[in-house]
Amino acid sequence: MPGPDRLLRPRHLAALAQCPRRLWLEAHRPELARATPHFESAPFDIHELARAQEGTGTRLGPHQSHETALRRTRRILAAGHPGPIFEARFVHEGLLAETDLLTRDPLAPERWRLTAVHRTTKPKPHHVARLAAQMWTLEQCGVPISRAQIRHIAPSFVLETPGEYRGLFTDTDVTASARAQQSDMADRLGEARRIVSGAEPDCPTGPHCRKPAPCPFAAHCQALEDAPEWPVTLLPDGGGRKWARKGVCDLRELDAATMAKPREARIVAATQSGKPYHDTQGARRAMASWSRPRAWLDFETIAASVPLWTGTKPYQQVPFQFSLHLEQTDSTITHHQYLCVDGSDPRPGCAEALARTIPPNATIIAYNAGFERAILRALARQVPAFEAPLMALTERTVDLLPVTRNHWYHRDQRGSWSIKAVLPTIAPDLAYTQLAVQDGAMAQDSFLEASSPATSPERRRALEEALRAYCTRDTWAMVVLARRLAAPQEGSAND
Ligand code: SF4
Incomplete structure (x- = not known):
């Protein structure tokens, strides 16, 4: 099972939605993932900025053990904490939910608003999928959620005064789509447990490797396949897909003289001859x-x-x-x-x-x-x-x-x-x-x-x-x- 605590995370369920092998690799061979180039907006921690805008609250992470964080979460909820609570932790059926922010619903204080913070300018489908898994875990633990939302960067924000970031974030309500993903959550969790406790699944690569986002394990999977040295997928603008559909995988099988596009003809000719x-x-x-x-x-x-x-x-x-x-x-x-x-x-x-x-x-x-x-x-x-x-x-x-x-x-x-x-x-x-x-x-x-x-x-x-x-x-x-x-x-x- 993944991680030292042998728990699954919502990201594992999101990985399963793309491919069973991706889930298995995330759980057992995370070092094979090719990191997406990125940079952090130093000196800013997006979660810290989001916390600062909530005012005072209780932060439960990250400098404590997993068990301590679980215990403290249970204790302050049982004591009727008024919120906000940052970095609370819940586990149900081996699924771990690490939340960014929990606040009391002002209209129904016995229920909570669950917020995930992201640095994108709009919610992405995988953000909602992860939040759905968190929401399911919390509700299975007896924490009723009235609203699930993604707190993301407001694209219209303009920095007017140095250090003044009020208005940087905006919240998008994703409760309906998160709820819609919950009906089969227990089944998906069972399926995920079965996959990670078995051997690496043998899944061929295909269009699913690029949806909803390019899979970070693509290099690993392609290396295991008997791919040609000069695949038709090297043709630009997706030009190789039509040939792959016809069962032609190798650029060297094509005839430059019959290629419809001059640039594709040049690529085929230069690849076959070895001359630029x-x-x-x-x-x-x-x-x-x-x-x-x-x-x-x-x-x-x-x-x-x-x-x-x-x-x-x-x-x-x-x-x-x-x-x-x-x-x-x-x-x-x-x-x-x-x-x-x-x-x-x-x-x-x-x-x-x-x-x-x-x-x-x-x-x-x-x-x-x-x-x-x-x-x-x-x-x-x-x-x-x-x-x-x-x-x-x-x-x-x-x-x-x-x-x-x-x-x-x-x-x-x-x-x-x-x-x-x-x-x-x-x-x-x-x-x-x-x-x-x-x-x-x-x-x-x-x-x-x-x-x-x-x-x-x-x-x-x-x-x-x-x-x-x-x-x-x-x-x-x-x-x-x-x-x-x-x-x-x-x-x-x-x-
Ligand atoms: S590259 Fe494709 S086949 Fe390999 S793990 Fe990722 S989605 Fe699955």
């Missing part, structure tokens, strides 16, 4: 109008669930760093960057540095430029002193991604044109795996840690250095990629 697709002339034509000076630009942003600076909303993208390789008319290149880790609002400094550094006649080049344009537009609105030059930059921003997508493919990209997939096929010595910060999620984590007053100066310097190295790699990668796209390549299929 490279249309040098097409790439040159696509980039011919990108006059110098050229500003190769990349932003790093943070989208904190709990806004960090006044005037910002939950999950608003705020740029804290940019890297810029500036290519002059004589083709010389200089590097420039901006990084703000002192905890202050990075937007004014970022706007000023962009306006000061990028020549007014430059072509701005980004990879997936819609993102950079959106950040420039938002900065123009939010830092009015630089509105005109920043808006002018958006109009001169071009995109290297479609040029790459239309004129280059190496089978090692495995169906992706992200710069991290393309770069190793062009310049293996520039792989991101050599860097301390390797992706956007790590950059956000590093930024938050570097900005924290609790971080030592030595650690902050190391984090700054890692962030600078990462963002610099992003823009230098574009320069190298564009040069390679425009250059003939020995052994390419086209030139």
